[in-house]
Amino acid sequence: MGEERQQSTLGRIVTVTSGKGGVGKTTTTANSGAALAALGRSVVLIDADIGLRNLDIVLGLENRIVYDLVDIVEGTCKLRQAMIRDKRLNSLYLIPAAQTREKDAVSPQQMRTLCEELRRQFDYTLIDSPAGIEQGFRNSIAGADDVVVVTNPEVSSVRDADRIVGLVESSELPTPKLIINRLDPALVRRGDMMSVDDVTDILAIPLLGVVPNDETIVTSTNRGEPASLDMESRAGQAFRNIAARLNGADVPLMVLEEPDGAWHKFLRSIGLRGNRSAPVQGKGAS
Amino acid sequence: MAERYQGADDQVRVRGTRDGLVLRLPAEAPLPVLLGMVRGSIDGGGEFFQQSELVIDYGTRAPNVEEIVALRALLEERGVRLRTVISNVPRHGELLRSWGYQPLRIVSHVEDGADVSQQPAGDAEQSALYVRRTLRSGASVRADGDVVVLGDINAGAEVLAAGDVIVWGAIRGTVHAGIDGDFGAIITALRLTPTQLRIATIFARPPDQRDLGPDIPMVARVHNGEIIVEPWRPERRGARA
CATH class of the missing domain: 2.160.20.70 (Pectate Lyase C-like)
Incomplete structure (x- = not known):
């Protein structure tokens, strides 16, 4: 009520969170951010995981850090000084986390102030939230317009995502959107992994994307090169789709079947598995 | 409108919650002033309050039977039903309960309490x-x-x-x-x-x-x-x- 934001002229603040650790928040932030920048949008990524910074590594920018998020809010440096420009994309910036401080070095109010500043300068501000539901999480959603919840298709991760969705809903933010990360279509088919339907049935929030389990993520993370810039990477494609959806495009879910397995070719040839659009739509075992 | 009593926690505040309207009373204000404020809030709301139900929240204010009776009468004159009376102070809550005002009983473990939804079980037989x-x-x-x-x-x-x-x-x-x-x-x-x-x-x-x-x-x-x-x-x- 009342406080309409001028979305047409100001950028959006999107927080990526999950509850559980290790499900791919940082990977999602780095890859969607890089893909948004590759679409020509101006993007700043904030690593809000103070004390456990990672986002700089995934982007391959760790050796360029001079100032960080805490320096900005404490006034030690100017905002511009702490923003590191990506080495590949010149509309992508990173504000790194402080490594030697704690989550309470920043307050929700300070985050809100920072976000208000950033939305005047960037089309998208993506905030990489720390795991958990404590202060670091609260800081990271304080200035957000939208929240993206990342989960893996497994029970404990979904349980934590559910908790996070509840907390976001009670913070008067819009219903968060869901990314299911590390889905293995073969396991789903065998009934050994939760399907997309299983997850969305429980969480009941809009699906922003499904990212297949893909070992190129491991190598790209270690090399500090976002997979979303690698046109061969299937996970990278999924992140490019997610970025396009964040940017307002209507992109269908990608087909997650491995395209070239001999077994699948055989099944297709005898008509057992046709051009099914995405096993992600099915109930898993088929 | 009601005359305003000075200070911070000194005014009647109405908030809409998931469970309906909650009228929060000021900590101090003597009864005549309080009644004036409540009257002002309700009458100022025009038809908004017609046929509605209201929860009175004593907050930190000390509850008092005559006062509640007077408030209830004032509300009823205006077609507003008093659903129950609650308090932030556990001791006061017990007192209210002993007078027949059931607390809003939903407890939430969510830290900031924002996930709390509440409901009286005033007349439990009728209202789920x-x-x-x-x-x-x-x-x-x-x-x-x-x-x-x-x-x-x-x-x-x-x-x-x-x-x-x-x-x-x-x-x-x-x-x-x-x-x-x-x-x-x-x-x-x-x-x-x-x-x-x-x-x-x-x-x-x-x-x-x-x-x-x-x-x-x-x-x-x-x-x-x-x-x-x-x-x-x-x-x-x-x-x-």
């Missing part, structure tokens, strides 16, 4: 607590009467009710009906795949092998000292699949 949303992991709902949930009760959430628990949705979490010892309480859901069910003092959990059972409305009740789960309206006729 109606929860019109999905209860997600970490949410906890308690009621002195029956509970109706339009939405799911997800794993990690719990509902505790003195009466029945009716869920138009899935139960994946823990539900305890008849917490005060009512073995006649029942639990129903469109999809009953709970973590655990409890009725009165009896606990039950689904079998370990994950046979989710038929996807039809089910009811759990106590039969011969055990919780049994069976399809709602078990007549064969019209039964699906």
Whole structure:
């Protein structure tokens, strides 16, 4: 009520969170951010995981850090000084986390102030939230317009995502959107992994994307090169789709079947598995 | 409008909550001033308050029977029903309860309390607590009467009710009906795949092998000292699949 934001002229603040650790928040932030920048949008990524910074590594920018998020809010440096420009994309910036401080070095109010500043300068501000539901999480959603919840298709991760969705809903933010990360279509088919339907049935929030389990993520993370810039990477494609959806495009879910397995070719040839659009739509075992 | 009493916690505030309107009283204000303020708030709201129900929140103010009677009369003159009276101070809460004003009984473990939805169980026989949303992991709902949930009760959430628990949705979490010892309480859901069910003092959990059972409305009740789960309206006729 009342406080309409001028979305047409100001950028959006999107927080990526999950509850559980290790499900791919940082990977999602780095890859969607890089893909948004590759679409020509101006993007700043904030690593809000103070004390456990990672986002700089995934982007391959760790050796360029001079100032960080805490320096900005404490006034030690100017905002511009702490923003590191990506080495590949010149509309992508990173504000790194402080490594030697704690989550309470920043307050929700300070985050809100920072976000208000950033939305005047960037089309998208993506905030990489720390795991958990404590202060670091609260800081990271304080200035957000939208929240993206990342989960893996497994029970404990979904349980934590559910908790996070509840907390976001009670913070008067819009219903968060869901990314299911590390889905293995073969396991789903065998009934050994939760399907997309299983997850969305429980969480009941809009699906922003499904990212297949893909070992190129491991190598790209270690090399500090976002997979979303690698046109061969299937996970990278999924992140490019997610970025396009964040940017307002209507992109269908990608087909997650491995395209070239001999077994699948055989099944297709005898008509057992046709051009099914995405096993992600099915109930898993088929 | 009412004359304003000076200071911070010194005004009548009305807030809309999930459970309706809550009128928060100032900490100090003497009775005549208080009545003036309440009158101002209600009359200032025009038709907004007509035929509505209101919860009076004493906050930190010390409750007093004559005052509540006067407030109730004032509200009733204006077609507003006083649903119950609550307080932030536990001691005052007990006092209010002893006067017949049931507290809003939903407790939530969510840290900032923003996930709290509340409902009086004032006249528990007539009014069930109606929860019109999905209860997600970490949410906890308690009621002195029956509970109706339009939405799911997800794993990690719990509902505790003195009466029945009716869920138009899935139960994946823990539900305890008849917490005060009512073995006649029942639990129903469109999809009953709970973590655990409890009725009165009896606990039950689904079998370990994950046979989710038929996807039809089910009811759990106590039969011969055990919780049994069976399809709602078990007549064969019209039964699906």
